[in-house]
Amino acid sequence: MSAPESTAPPQPAPADAGTRIAALFEAHNRTLLRFLNCRLRSPQEAKEVAQEAYVRLLQLDSPGGIGYLRAFLFKTAANLAVDRLKSARRRERIDQLEFFHEQAAAPSPESGIAAEQELSTLLSIIEELPPKCRYAFIKHRFYGNSLREVAAAMNLSERMVRLYVERALTYCRIRLEGVDA
Template sequence: MSHHTDSILLATLITYYDDLKAFLTRKYGCRLLAEEVVQETCLRVNQLTHPVALDHPRAYLFKMAANLAVDHLRSEKRRTRYISAEAVTENVSNGMPLPETVIDYQQRLAILQKAIEELPPRCREVFMLHKFEGLSHLEIAHRLKISRNMVEKHVIRGLAHCRDRLRQTFQ
């Protein structure tokens, strides 16, 4: 994949990161799934080896993410950790998360906290400012006096590291 196409896709992904997450959350009703799929989309973009025709990079990314979400849901079903529609509806209606969802979520949080602690200091600082304080890449670049490109690299490295840690645990 040409570096140019790569950087266009990456820039598009970064621009629409939150939109993509919101779209997937609405579509599948699960913020954790959305978060995971967006991270996976980041990894896929990083791993692309052949050039893609990019008339509409945003549409391409949304399609890629939607396909990944479907794959993800299929493999969840196969692992029989699939929860019946009745149980979900019942729990959604009384506003209570399912117990296994809560445990799974707490476990994921603990893994993510540890993964973030493992990041190199500058990478961790950028990642925290972006993900937890909601600063834009430009704001972080100004605050830390580094290039916006460097901010993007740190954010993607942080996401990839967190994703790998989750993968290792939930294989």
């Protein structure tokens, strides 16, 4: 008990930074992949971006404390994901609607009746949302419009649109919990 194990020094020597980053990455890999998967909707791309973020982290001149590193990891990954989405859109020259449609439809693991049932569940849940809330939710989550874009289209504040989408997500969570139970 002579050396405190759990508290890392705020500015560590560069020598052990690599090990610490590896540990950090291991500890957060799963969370990071989930995080990226939500953005990219492709497990493969999520893995590629996570790896790229890891490399960037190792290239840092002076890595800070663990809290900072964690935040940096996710922020870097988020930025890389945005870049990837943008270039993908440019490259493939497909409109957003089709892009999202394709991405969403491709990795469906289930087939037949179960998938059909699941789809009708999801559609009916979305249909239950109050109209303005549904508009914001669909535009933001399915058409890939930013909150600002949705806000402009609806003539509402960005804050209001954010609230609508949050409420919609929570409602979906409650409904899906009920469906699964």
